[in-house]
Amino acid sequence: MAHYSGRDYSALAKTGFFLGLALFVVGTGSELIGHAMFGSLPQWENTLFFALTIIGFAIGFASPFVFGIIMPLTE
Template structure:
């Protein structure tokens, strides 16, 4: 197995998952708190928070597969 000076695949997997989890929590939590505190939010904020939630879900779901399974097999 080749040795790289950069980060290992396990660190990339964990970091990508936790980045996705953080984006998801910020997007979903901000949307829930924003609606609870302010009632209705402007449409651009709803779109931004929804996109943040989807992006966080996609990154958190894909990161373990890409960096944990696919990349080590391609090495």
């Protein structure tokens, strides 16, 4: 396939997936380790870890579809 715009969609899809995976692992791992080591965590930390988990899942799930399928088709 010819690249007209110069964007590397496969690299963007991989980078987005691994960024989402990293956010997901940091969010879930921190919550599990935090509860195991300290028992109860403050509410703002629970909210932060939950938000990292949800945002990481959303980025990791949507990035391959957006940059791997949709964007190359619209070019």
